[in-house]
Amino acid sequence: MKKLLVATGGGDCPGLNAVIRGIVKRASKEEDWEVWGSFEALNGLMEEPTRLIRLDKKTVAGIHVKGGTILGTTNKGNPMNYPEKQADGYIKYINRIPWLVDRLKEKGFEALINIGGDGSQAISQAMFEAGMPVVGVPKTIDNDLNSTDFTFGFQTAVQTASESFDRLVTTASSHHRVMIMEVMGRDAGWIALYTAISGGAEICLIPEIPYDLQALVSKINERYVDGRGFVNIVIAEGAKAKDGTITATKGEEGRHAVRLGGVCYALSQQLKDAGITADIRETVLGHTQRGGTPIAYDRVIASVFGVTAMELVLAGKYGELVVLKNNQYTSVPIKEAISAYNYVDPKGTLVEAAKGLGIFFGD
Ligand code: F6P
Secondary structure, X not given: OEEEEEEEOOOOOOOHHHHHHHHHHHHOOOOOEEEEEEOOOOHHHHOOOOOEEEEOHHHHOOHHHOOOOOOOOOOOOOHHXXXXXXXXXXXXXXXXXXXXXXXXXXXXXXXXXXXXXHHHHHHXXXXXXXXXXXXXXXXXXXXXXXXXXXXXXXXXXXXXHHHHHHHHHHHHHHHOOEEXXXXXXXXXXHHHHHHHHHHOOOEEEXXXXXXXXXXXXXXXXXXXXXXXXXXXXXXXXXXXXXXXXXXXXXXEOOEOOOOOOOHHHHHHHHHHHOOOOOOEEEEEOHHHHOOOOOOHHHHHHHHHHHHHHHHHHHHOOOOEEEEEEOOEEEEEEHHHHOOOEOOOOOOOHHHHHHHHOOOEOOO
């Protein structure tokens, strides 16, 4: 029997379970492969005793409709830069990739399918270069991974955000308020842009287009006559003003990326300081965008990604990332996929179309 290990790493995302199910279902058609899962990314493999689970058709039955991941996940303890406490209490960061590859082989694994975002795929590539047969599957609600039209989970996040946005529109108009809704999007404003178009926002603020505060104030004022009017703003958590104002919050032990969240409060204060007198209310959607059952579109992408990843394993095509490109399910070298980032193009057709709909980006 050949053994395959599956891991889900980084922030969770609707559709992870559908990928796992796709892998297991496709593998179960083969007589010589058995699939295992590692709990909390590769931690389950790194720990002693290991925390691994045999995945068969029974284990994955019906999980494609469930949010989260049955394997658990973490965005701490990157094995490329692993925090190891020394005898004197000092934390030393070491590269545990060669050790991890040896460990996989020692436990009898012939291949690894690593489901994760850009950070996880950098780990996949490092393991591949260290001699491990790896296939990657791109995941993130932010849709910021290069080389794929969409990552699974993104459309579900947009759906969640759009539904919340619609609710905020009715209360904004009843109270003549400015509503600011903050969505996720660390470096790329895809969720904000899609939500703004879908919901009909007046203003959309994204990291790729720094905003001019005075221009925002004028736009808001245009919407009010004798104190009556309303404005709905969607802002990505990583959005910033032209003068560079940003609202990074503190970090967490073992986590490298700065935590974001709360930019809507900073914007609210900026608008008040700049003279907006209408009531302003803020909503941070936060992790509601990452939780819950995936919508049908994401279930399809995720399920097909799972099957395609297993087929790459069967074909011995390693070092590849499964992607959806021009509506075709295919793969690209992981190295190529992580070499660039998928930003919203400020001059692209989608932003232009949004502007055509009257959405203002603050530029
Ligand atoms: O990478 C996806 C993402 O949703 C980012 O948009 C956000 O900044 C981050 O995850 C939040 O991660 P955590 O779960 O650590 O709060």
